[in-house]
Ligand SMILES: Nc1ncnc2c1ncn2[C@@H]1O[C@H](COP(=O)(O)OP(=O)(O)OP(=O)(O)O)[C@@H](O)[C@H]1O
Ligand SMILES: Nc1ncnc2c1ncn2[C@@H]1O[C@H](COP(=O)(O)OP(=O)(O)OP(=O)(O)O)[C@@H](O)[C@H]1O
Ligand SMILES: [Mg+2]
């Protein structure tokens with residue numbers, strides 16, 4: 001069976017002044033029907049860009065995107081329209097993605113109208129239902145985005161993505177602005193929808209505990225590339241890439257008697273620099289001369305586990 | 313709550329929007345140099361509380377009652393001009409959604425310099441030098457070369473460092489950080505929070521840390537205040553809180569956490585929710601958590617339980633859980649860290 005989504009050697013570049021930033025630099029992966037793929041990595045490594053490129057919200061420079069067996073990489077607006085409904089995105093920045101002059105009713109109703117889903121009564125029924133399912137009070141529909149708290153706006157973004165009943169949702173930090181009890185509510189909702197409608201998710205999150213709970217498979221991204229991928233059980237049992245290990249080590253423990261150590265890696269990802277060899281070598285505690293000159297490729301370690309490290 | 317003079321004390325603060333009250337008689341205090349974590353359900357009034365202290369409430373909001381005093385100054389009594397002197401100099405705010413609070417068309421150096429020049433009579437050149445020092449202070453590598461960068465040239469972590477540099481430029485006594493690391497990965501988060509912690513020691517600054525991340529609370533805060541539907545329902549030191557949260561909402565919060573060490577997966581384990589929603593608190597009398605509370609009693613629906621001091625810096629607004637002596641208290645189902653200790 002063809003996977004729901006297949007991404008092959010995808011590249012996305014931004015012009016930053018006179019320089020070119022390779023935000024996504026040769027990424028390949030698949031998402032199966034009903035599968036949840038977690039995507040983690042440092043701020044600025046290209047996760048949102050990858051999500052937006054897949055949804056054709058930013059143009060790709062190279063590579064291909066296939067949805068349900070159809071190559072959508074270069075489709076024009078009208079040919080793309082039917083595919084748009086099948087893929088939705090929950091945006092990382094809920095405020096920036098909501099028109100401040102539109103009430104929540106208008107935001108959600110417009111989405112339904114654009115895709116010609118239901119008559120007025122049917123649309124109203126769906127609006128009321130979705131608002132309740134994301135845990136917002138019914139009177140939210142007639143309010144404007146600025147009248148909500150950060151977490152409430154995030155739930156509006158979730159409602160907007162869900163209301164079209166897509167096959168794939170790119171969730172970009174969908175629960176990071178939410179307190180743990182609403183987070184639990186939303187994650188349970190996403191699980192229910194997955195069971196009811198066979199929804200698949202590409203789930204971007206900084207919260208490793210949430211990814212561990214929610215993803216079937218996890219991709220670890222560093223500076224535009226996937227550096228490790230594995231099933232959620234394998235990754236937590238046996239992380240192989242030093243960056244993945246650093247991520248796990250930095251997770252703060254919710255036990256105050258367990259004192260935190262030094263941050264495992266320091267500094268920032270400098271994305272405009274030209275690097276030779278492994279992209280992680282300058283921050284890697286175990287880098288050797290080989291790492292400084294030869295770039296490691298993503299190689300199989302068995303059981304669907306891959307890592308891009310000479311010493312994995 | 314704590315002995316000695318408080319740096320900030322918020323006393324029975326109520327803030328209303330047309331048609332609803334966002335903050336209800338919230339009281340808490342912060343001692344000099346301490347980090348107080350403010351946690352609570354999304355929409356419970358944390359940011360509104362922060363904005364009240366800064367006197368930066370949206371135009372449709374109104375402080376209905378209460379007092380906010382910073383080092384003895386009654387902030388609510390100040391004129392706007394006087395408040396401008398306080399903002400940035402004695403108390404500053406790092407806002408939630410940092411993308412919206414940096415100006416995209418001004419270089420970061422200029423933005424930091426402006427903050428300095430708003431409060432101190434220094435030349436443009438001197439302010440620029442200070443901006444370089446500040447970028448250095450927040451560990452931006454190669455600060456002198458990055459000072460003319462625009463916000464979009466920076467990674468999320470670096471932007472947050474710039475926000476911190478701006479916030480501490482005039483060495484405030486109190487820094488309010490509204491979810492400063494929510495947008496950051498865990499390795500960057502650890503560095504940013506260590507930076508804040510280091511600055512707090514070096515500058516003798518107190519921090520009001522608003523966050524949803526209980527791991528962040530456990531590792532970086534001294535005390536916690538839990539807010540529910542606009543009210544502070546529990547205040548405690550960090551270790552006692554995680555060892556035995558007392559308000560039923562606090563217990564629910566720790567129970568709803570996704571426990572990373574427990575190897576739970578959605579395929580086999582459903583996350584514990586606190587049943588109901590905060591919306592059920594609207595328009596009812598008594599404790600606002602009553603409609604969702606597992607240990608609710610008839611009296612809870614009659615009157616709002618006051619935040620009652622229990623000694624050792626702890627205060628809880630629940631007569632039901634606090635009436636039983638600690639040793640005889642029935643254990644509560646918890647999957648959080650508290651249960652493991
Ligand atoms: N429109 C744009 N123009 C130029 N550069 C951009 C643009 N959008 C993103 N970038 C840059 O591309 C890189 C990848 O950004 P992206 O937002 O995809 O990262 P991310 O992994 O989602 O980070 P975060 O975890 O902070 O959300 C960053 O260096 C960012 O500064
Ligand atoms: N401008 C506004 N007009 C009307 N209501 C508002 C406005 N801003 C906030 N509110 C309401 O006030 C309440 C408190 O909002 P606040 O932003 O303080 O929540 P919060 O605790 O910071 O939540 P979050 O964790 O989601 O950021 C919410 O119910 C929100 O809907
Ligand atoms: Mg992003």
Ligand SMILES: [Mg+2]
Nearest residue numbers: 149150359408
């Ligand atoms: Mg807020």
